[in-house]
Amino acid sequence: MSILAARAITKSYGPTLANDAIDIDLAAGEVHALLGQNGAGKSTLVGVLTGRVAPDEGTVTVGGVEVPAGDPAASASAGIATVFQELMLVPSMTGLENIALALGLPANRATRRRAEAVRDEFQLPANLDVPVRLLGLPERQRIELIRALCQRPSILLLDEPTSLLTPTAIPGFLAKVQELARSGIAVLLITHRLDEALAIADKLTVLRQGRKIVTHTPADMPSSTELAIEMLGVRVADHVQIAPPAEEVVLQVRDLAVLDEHRHRRVDGISFDLRRGEILGVAGVDGNGQVELLEAIVGLRPALEGTLTYRGSDVTGTDYCARRADGTQLVSGDRQRYGIVPTFTVSQHFEYALGRDVLGRLPEILTTYDVRPPAAALRADRLSGGNQQKLVIACACERDVDLLALAYPTHGLDLQASLAVRQLLARRAAEDGVAIVFAGSELPELLSVSHRVAVLNRGRIIGIQSRDAFDAAELAEWFTHTEPVSRQAV
Amino acid sequence: MALLSAVAARSSSLVPVTRTSLAAASREVAVQAAAFVLSLGVLIGLLALLGYDPGSIVRALWSGSAGSTVSLGISLSDAVPLMLTGVAVWLAAQGGLFNIGGDGQLQVGALAALVVASEAGLPDTGILLVPLALLAAALAGGAWASIAGAMRTLRGANEIISTLMLNFVAFITIDEVMRGPLQSKDNPYTPQTDPVPGSAQLSSLVSGTQLTWGFIVALVVAVAVIALVRTSTAGLRLQAVGLNRDAARHAGLPIRRYWFGSMAASGVLCGFAGGLVLLGLRYYLAPGWADPWGYQGILIAFLAMRSPLLIPLWGILFGMLAAAGPVLKGDASVPDSVVTVMQTLPVITLFLLTFAFRWIGARRAEVAA
C-alpha cells in the first residue's frame, strides 16, 4: 500500500527536460532507492516531492490527498521530511538552533528535550551545542537526520546521504536507514551508488536523462552489472575516429592523493601515464574523485601525496596559472559557472582567454570548432549549450596546449552536440597531439572516443581497458568494485 | 560575492561596433537622458506644488549653471573631481569591487599635493611644483586604496567596510593636520592650512572664470581610462574577473592581482582628483573644504555603469547642479539643499525605469505564455 504516489511528474528547464512523466510510489516500511547519474533528473524529482520545485505537470499525493505543488510548508505538513545532500544547515548556528529553526520553535529547553529524545531513540550521537561548522560532516548529517525525525515524518527523503560519509561510516549509516524504515517510515534513498542501493533497498527506480527507465520490485532485483547498464545507458555511442597516440609521455602521475573541501581523501593513490595525442577516459559513478583528480593534475588543487611529471619536469607544487602558461588547461562541463562570462561576446571570450593576436584567425577558428552561428560579435550566453561548450573548448585549445583535462564536457548536451564535442576532442588529439583526460558520466560516450578507459571508485583506479579490448559489461561491473582488479601496468 | 556579481552584471562590455550595439548604446543614452529630464521635471513639479515659481527656478538653474561664462566656469570646475571619482568607482566595479572610499583617497591625495607644493622646500616654479604635487596626490590616493586592496586580496576583508573606515581615518587625519602640523601661520586661531604657493596653483583656462586647465586634464584622464579599460585586453580580463570569477580562474587569470590593481588604480584616480581640486579650486585645507565628491562619484558611476562614456557628462551635470545651488537660493528663494536631493533623483529614476521595463517584460512574457 503506497503512502506517497507521484504521477506523471514533468518539469523542463528551457529546452532541457529534467523530468519526463515520472511515476513513483513509496510505501511505509520500505526503503525505495532512486538511482541515476548526475543530470538524470533525481534532484528535480526530489525538489518536486519536497515542494521546492513546482512541476509543469503531474501530481503528488500523500495518503490519497493531493499535496499543493511548489509549497515546501505544505509538503512538510503532509509528513515529508528531507535530508539534503548539500545539508540545509546554517553553519554558524548550533545543532539545537538549526533544529529549532526548522521546527519553528525557540532554541529552549523544551526543544532540546524533543531533539534529545529523537537523538536517543534513534541512536544518532550528535553534539547539539556547538556551531555545526565546527562539526564533521557525518555529525552534521546526523543533526539533519534528527531534525527530519523531530517532525515525526511518514516519508523520509535522503538525498545522496552517503556522499558525505567516509567509507567506514557507510555500513552503519545504511543499517540505520533500514532500521528507520522498519519503524514504519517510507524511505526514499536517492543515490548513485549501486552497491548501497542493492544492499538495503526493497525497491529500485532508475532514472536516466530525465526518464524513468525501470522500477525493480523484490521479485526482480537486478545484478549490479545490470543495474549499472540501466543507469549508464546501453545505446552504442556514435563512433568517433581516433588516431594512435605518440610514444612521448606528456603527463606522468604517480601515487597521487588529493583532499576535497571537507578534507576527505577523494583521490587515493592514483598512477598513470598519458601520451601525446592520447585520450584517457575516466569512468565511474559520479563523485568518486573524478573532478578532484582532474583539478589536481592541472594544478587547481594541491596534491597531498605523489608526484606529477609534465613533459619531463616535476610540476607537483606548481599552481594553475603557471601550469596553464605551460600548456595545461582545464575545461568544465559547468559552462555557466566556469566557462561563459555573462554579456561577453564570442570574440571577447577569445580575447580575454588568449590575447588579442588570436582575433585575426577567429573566423577560421569558429569554422574549425564548428561554433554555430560562427558570429564573433554574438553574445556567448545566447549560444546553445553545445555551441557554448565548443566555444569553451576552442578557447582552451587554440594555443599551444599539450594537456587538456575535461570534466563532464558533454553535461547537459543533446546527442548530436555531445557527438560534435567528442569529435572535436578526437581531432585535437590527432592533429595537434594534445593529451586529453576526459571524465564523463556516460560509459558509451567515453568508449567512443578514448584510447583507454579507467574506472574510478572511491578515489582509486579499479582497472584500465584499452580500446582494442573494450568490454562494456566488464567495465560496468568494475563500477562497484572497491579493490583494483589487477596490478596491470598503466 | 553575489552583490558584486549583481553589480558586475549591470555593467556590460564594449561590444565591437555593430548595428545592434549601436542601437543598444543609443537606447542606453536615451534612458539616461530620460532619467535626468524626468528627475528634473519631478523636482521642479514638487517645488511648484510647494508654492515656488517654476519659471524662476528654471531661470535660476540655467543662469547659475550655464547662463554666463562665470557660472559655466563654476560648473565645470565642480565637475573636475566628479568625473574622476565616477570613473574610479566604475573602474573598481569592473573587477567586481566596491570602492566607497573615494572621499578618503581624494583627501589624502590633496594632503599629499599640499605637502609637496608648500612644505617640501622645492624650487618655487610651477613647471616643477604642479606635476610633482599631482604625482604625489595620485600616488597617495593609490596607496590609501591599496590598503583596502591588500586587505581584500590577502585577508579576504570586505572592501566596502575597509574603504569606509579608511575614509574616516583620512578625514580625522586631515582635520588634525590642519589644526596641528600644518596649521596656518597667518590664521593661527582658525583650523586651516596656508594656501599652496601661487606658482603651484593651476592657471586659468578661460580668464575671468574659476576654470583651470585642470578640467581638460581631468576630462582627458577620465576618457582615457574608460577607453583603456574598454579596448585593451587587460581591461577585458578585468571585466571577466568581475563578471565571472570562476571562469576567469579557469582561464588562468590571476584574480587577486587584478583586484589589487583595480583598487589601487581607482585610488590613484581619486587621489589625482584631490590634487587637482587643491591646486585648481580650493588652494588650502579647512574644515568642510571638500564636498562628498567620492559618494557622488558612486552615484554617477552607477548611473553610467553600462555606458561609462557618459560618466564625464554626468560629472558635468552634477557640477552644474552644484553651481546652480547658490543662485537658486538667491534668485528663486529655493533652499539650496534641493541640489543635494536632485543628485539622488536620477539614480532612483533610472532604477525605477529599469524596474518598470522588467515588469512590463514579465507581463508580456506572461501574456505570451
Added chain:
Amino acid sequence: MVASFLLTADFWDSAIRVTGPIALAAVAAALCSRAGILFIGIEGVMLVAAFFSIAGTIWTDSVWLGVLVAVGSGIAASLVFGVLSMTLRMGDVVAGLVVDVGALGLTGFFKDQWFPNGATIGAHSLGPLWGSVAGGVGRVLFHQQPLVYAAVVAAVLLQLFLRTRWGLIVRSSGESTRVARSFGIDLVRLRFLVLAVAGAIVALGGATIGLAIVGTFDVNVVSGRGFIGLACVMLGGWRPVGAVVAALLFGVAYALQFRVTGIGGWAQLFPYVLTLVALATFWGRAQGPAEEGRGLDDDSR
C-alpha cells in the same frame, strides 16, 4: 598625572553622552547585519530622525511626542532604503548612498522650508529623567539621557531575541538565504520587517542627537555616527552587546580629544584603526553573517 582624568565622573559622563546615539545605531546595524542587510543607509535614516525629533518637538511642544515623530520618520526612511535596495534592486550600497545623500538634501530643504529662522529647541531638552544624583559613579551610571539606557536595553533584548524562534529565522536570513528559503521563509518581507525595527532603533539615536546632544538642527548634524555604528558591529563581533561596548570605545576616543591636548584629536583614530586591524586579522574572512550585503535577487543560481 597623565590619565587622572580617566577617573573623573566628568570624563565618563561626556564619553557616555557621545556614546548614546552611536550605541543605538550600532544595535540597529547589528540587527540588520544578522539578517543579512548591510545597512549603509543608516546615516541617512539617523539624520532624518534627528531632524524630525526637533521638528516634532517644535510642532507638538512635547519632547516625547518629538521622539515619537522621529521614530515614525526613521521607520519610513528605513523602509525607503528597503524599497530601493530590494524592490528596485539597487543593492545595499547604492541604495544606502541614495538614502544618505537624499536625507542630507531633504532635511536641509525642509529645515529651510519650515524653519527659516533655524530649528532650535532648548538645548538638552531630553535630559536625564530625574534630578541630580550625588556621587561620581552614581552620576555616571544613573544620571544619563534616557535613550542611553534604551541602547543598553535594546542590545540586551536583541541578544535574547536572537535565540527565539523569530530570532533564528532572522539569523538564517543573514547566514544562508538558501536554507531560509528551503523553509519557505519570505525573505523580502522578513527583511522589510527587520528594517522597520532597525529604523525605529536608529531613530532613537537620531533623536538623542537632536534632542539631547545638539538641541538644534544643522545640516549633517549626525556627521558619520551612523557609519560608526556599522563599524561597531564589526568590532563587536556581530553581537549586539559587543557592538554597544565598541560604541563606548568610540565615545571614549571622542571624549579624549577634549582632555588631552596635542595628541587628543589623534586619539579619535584609534577605534577606526582597531576596526581595520580587526577586519584584516582575526575576523576578516569568516566572522560576519555570510549573506551580509549580498542582496536577494541572484542567489537562485
